[in-house]
């Protein structure tokens with residue numbers, strides 16, 4: 085029904101509007117009498133196969149990738165759609181509007197999306213408030229849903245001062261999330277990906293680990309990387325990850341590569357710059373996943389992201405060494421039954 089009726093309706097709207105319309109309607113459903121029972125029946129996996137990663141217990145392997153719920157406003161709703169973990173953000177210290185619209189485009193022929201959102205979010209204080217809501221507490225306590233905090237820097241913060249932005253977000257979110265992700269891999273904040281270089285990266289990660297160690301119970305710290313890094317850069321990342329004693333990696337973010345697309349070049353060019361996600365990033369993100377699994381110590385867990393649509397896609401990433409997987413674009417194309425289909 086989603087593919088034949090609901091998706092074509094949503095796809096009549098520009099992608100960003102469709103996103104908020106779908107979430108608005110779903111919120112109504114969850115609040116409606118019998119709504120939660122409907123979710124338990126249709127969306128929440130019946131099979132509980134807990135996965136242990138980074139010292140946390142996840143209800144199952146499938147989570148929602150960062151960027152879908154930038155402000156933690158829908159974290160509880162996404163739990164009712166069956167996700168075992170929800171990564172909120174990317175969050176920055178101050179609110180920022182992101183890039184001018186339109187900034188998200190569909191490539192239906194390729195089952196992909198191009199976005200240049202640019203870390204639009206309401207700032208870390210607003211995200212904390214959203215995560216303090218009783219509905220979010222409920223899904224964490226009663227359903228065991230894990231919340232991740234994906235953190236970044238404001239556009240106006242120069243790269244040399246970026247580490248301070250990451251510290252602010254880390255400290256403010258500390259009591260409200262279960263794990264942290266340092267995002268230095270979005271292609272849509274000018275210069276951000278340069279922070280993946282050895283020195284600046286190490287500075288950010290060490291500084292966060294210092295803060296982390298001051299807490300009685302430090303939180304798992306992960307790094308999310310781009311699929312466009314060279315082999316040499318990946319080796320550097322692995323070295324830094326070990327040196328900074330990271331708990332894991334998220335592989336990967338969107339790609340800036342546009343090769344091999346079925347959508348006409350003219351059309352793709354017209355969409356402009358941005359990160360490409362969905363099916364077109366599946367192979368490359370798997371290559372990076374497999375390469376990094378070989379390099380990293382076994383104690384470091386990997387979350388595989390990029391182009392997961394089916395159970396086979398998920399199992400492919402698991403076979404390459406991913407403990408958990410996350411989805412974004414596949415969920416837009418497949419609809420609300422996706423998590424249950426992947427897990428059950």
Ligand SMILES: Cc1cc2nc3c(=O)[nH]c(=O)nc-3n(C[C@H](O)[C@H](O)[C@H](O)COP(=O)(O)O)c2cc1C
Pocket residue numbers: 149150151152154173174188197199201203234267270308336337338360361362363365389390391392410411412413414
């Ligand atoms: C519209 C959109 C916004 C995104 N925003 C973020 C973000 O803020 N932070 C981040 O780490 N990743 C962001 N991502 C990347 C996704 O989390 C994911 O890594 C990527 O899309 C690959 O997974 P997919 O093929 O399942 O979409 C975004 C992706 C999309 C499509």
